[in-house]
Amino acid sequence: ALAAETINIKADKQVEWHQKDNKMVAIGNAIATKGDMDIKSDKMTGFYDTINDKSSIKTVHAVGNVIMTSPQAKAYGDTMDYDLQKDEAILKGNPAKIKTDKETISATESIIYYPSKEKAIAKGDIEIVDKDGNKIFSDNLTTFFKKSSTGSLEIDRIEINTNVKIVTKDATVTSKRGTYNPQNSMVYLYDNVTITQQNGNVLKGDKAESNLNTGISKLISTQTSGRVTGTFKEKAKEK
Numbered sequence: 001a002l003a004a005e006t007i008n009i010k011a012d013k014q015v016e017w018h019q020k021d022n023k024m025v026a027i028g029n030a031i032a033t034k035g036d037m038d039i040k041s042d043k044m045t046g047f048y049d050t051i052n053d054k055s056s057i058k059t060v061h062a063v064g065n066v067i068m069t070s071p072q073a074k075a076y077g078d079t080m081d082y083d084l085q086k087d088e089a090i091l092k093g094n095p096a097k098i099k100t101d102k103e104t105i106s107a108t109e110s111i112i113y114y115p116s117k118e119k120a121i122a123k124g125d126i127e128i129v130d131k132d133g134n135k136i137f138s139d140n141l142t143t144f145f146k147k148s149s150t151g152s153l154e155i156d157r158i159e160i161n162t163n164v165k166i167v168t169k170d171a172t173v174t175s176k177r178g179t180y181n182p183q184n185s186m187v188y189l190y191d192n193v194t195i196t197q198q199n200g201n202v203l204k205g206d207k208a209e210s211n212l213n214t215g216i217s218k219l220i221s222t223q224t225s226g227r228v229t230g231t232f233k234e235k236a237k238e239k
Contacts, residue, residue, distance in 0.1 A: 006084050007034040007057050009046050023047045032060055032082075037070040037115060039080065039089075059083050066091065068113070073100045073145075073155075075111060075120075089113045095125070098143070100155060102182050103130045105143065118145040128158070128180070134212045136180060136187065137165040155182050164189060170215045172196045173208065185212040193219065 009015075013028025023045055030044035042064030046057040060082040068075040068089065077093035091113065095106040098120060105111070109124025120143045128136040138160045146156035158180040166173040166187055176191035187210040195203040195210075195217050207220040 007032055007046070007060065009033075009044060009057070009060070011044070022049065030062070032062070034084075034115075037068065039066065039068050039082065041066045041080070058085055066093075070115070073098050075099075075113060077111070087114055087116050089115070096122075098122075100182075101131075102155070103128055105141075105158075119143060120145075130182070130185065130212060132212065133169075135167045136160065137163075137167070139163055157181050166210055166212075168210075168212065168215055170198055171217065173210050173217060175208070186210070187212065195219070 009024065009026050009030065009032045011026035011028050011030040014026075016025040016027070018024065026044045026046070028042070030041050032039040032044060032046070039060065039062055041062035043062070045061045047059045047061075048055045048057045050056075060080075062080040062082070064078070066075075066077045066080045068077075068080065068091065075091055075096070075098045077091035077096040079093070080089055080091045082089040089112070091111045092109075095108045096111040097107075098105040098111060105122055105126065105128050107122035107124050107126045111120055111122045113120045122141050122143070124139060126138045126141055128141075140161040140163075142159045142161065144156045144159070145154065148154045160178040160180060162177065164173075164175045164178040164187075166189075173187075173189060173193070173195050175189035175193040178187055178189040180187045189208040189210065191206065193205050193208045195208065197203075203219055205219040208217055209220065210217040
């Protein structure tokens with residue numbers, strides 16, 4: 001293991017030290033530990049600087065079955081590039097994923113995690129699936145974490161920045177942007193909201209709320225173009 005100021009790296013199989021290249025390579029169940037965060041992969045390369053005979057790892061490149069574990073979630077990918085100076089870990093996979101007790105977030109392009117800022121940015125064909133099978137789609141979103149009553153971190157809110165689509169068993173809702181609050185399963189939707197019920201009814205407006213627990217969506221306001229407004233249950237009931 002190489003004990004640095006901010007991170008420790010070790011492996012089961014072997015650790016190679018490349019002094020000319022200022023790097024070390026850990027192979028076989030490689031583990032990097034930084035505070036309460038662990039990174040595991042098949043192979044891991046740490047690039048370091050040596051100042052006054054003291055080595056400090058600046059970047060880590062992990063390849064193969066990457067798992068990043070922290071108090072709030074687990075993240076999975078094929079590769080991870082962690083820049084400690086930027087406080088930025090870029091996770092890529094097919095897809096990359098973040099899993100919590102309540103939902104799974106997957107992204108085909110990347111998930112960028114900022115440990116000290118307690119936030120993550122997902123890009124590219126994003127899908128959020130909650131414990132009940134409801135799905136939220138987008139191509140760019142930012143997840144913010146917070147400390148729970150027990151002291152661990154959990155998802156506080158997810159800002160869905162572009163092209164929102166929600167699919168439940170009763171309806172499909174689309175909008176330009178939105179905010180998802182996992183604590184109460186509410187999604188707040190803004191701009192060009194369209195709610196399409198299973199029975200074929202279509203409602204449109206500026207703002208809406210969608211409760212994933214109850215399946216009830218509510219249009220809050222509409223544009224002045226004769227569009228429909230109202231509160232409704234997403235599944236039509238027989239009279």
